[in-house]
Amino acid sequence: MGMGINAIIQMKNMPAVIFAVVLGTGIGLLIHFGRWIDRGAVLMERPISKFFPHKNNTLSDTEFISALVTVIVLFCAGGTGIYGTLDASMTGNNTILISKSILDFFTAAIFACNLGPVVSTIAIPQFIIFYIIFLLAKLIFPLTNPTMLADFKACGGLLMLATGFRIAKIREFPIADMIPAMILVMPLSWLWTTMIMPLL
Template identity: 30%
Template sequence: MLGTIVNALAIVIGGVLGVLLKKSIGEGYKDTIMKAIGLGVLIIGFKEALATGNVLLLMIAVIIGSLVGEALELEKRLQGLGDFIQRRMGSSESTFTKGFVTASVVYCVGALAIIGSLQSGLMGDHTTLFTKSILDGISSIIFASTLGIGVAFSAVPVFLYQGAITLLAGVVEPLMTDAVVQEISAIGGLLIIGIGFNILEIKKFPVANMLPAIIVPVIAGVLGFL
């Protein structure tokens, strides 16, 4: 669990530093930074999504995942969690929940989260998660400088998600073939593209409702389709 703990702490520290930095940034600069973040997130998303080896599976996974997520109201529940934390913190930031949801999805859906957690649980090798910690820590400074302290609280779902994979590594490792991880990463990239559009306010995508899509490649792998 060491890698996951370090990763969560990096997000918290980066988020706090970003909030401190936020106070010294003018509104005009914040708007420019947000647009730059949105464009950067889009690039990351497209890079990951285009790595798919099965476009049809990608489409089917997102459709099925969206239907399941819509039925479970995941977007509403995740936003509700963000609102709950905000109330408990007594924060009045208008971007608190947006920062929490955005950062939670971005930090959880990448391949590094899965691969690093498996390595940590199976071999005690935390190198990948330490690397992810550096990346997440730096990006959380940037996110929090415009979206606020909600970004720091994304450390909670990151800790729970990666921690669960680490603890269950022996069970899930046989299911995580290279092909499965590749498609999960591609689906994650597609969700990150949705986050990019949300940040740029081009089109609102209920990205959290699409999260169950990342389970579809695992099922496809078990059934022999991957």
């Protein structure tokens, strides 16, 4: 939540960022983006479970698979990881990714107590997903400007803040469904700065 607040204060165009979050979340809910991420996690769970079969007597097979899917979504599709990867690629600032890796290390240790060594294998799909995002962001960066990047960081900060509320069980925000906002925020920031602001 602290990382999120730190990113939000860099915002340049509040209306554009708010519109991106509202519109992006609406699109995510409309196309059930969160469910697609859950389905992807289920597909990843199958080969992982083959290498590390379920041996924990305290969890049923259903509970084990459910917990493993939760871990895959948390590590591979969380707003913090995606935002951190994009930020690192576009600005060279690795602070968010390093902070996430510290948090993930201890979170993985906690989950490993119940699920066993299978948790360590999630690092492979996580690396592949984040590396693809990193490379794609390199293509986007030449089209951006400092204002667009600041609004992008602020949007990511809002997602991180929402993630913090969810983890603390204060409010269940649909984090996965909010991810499309990260795609919309920079075009909306550019539109606000170049077309709407001159009219005001």
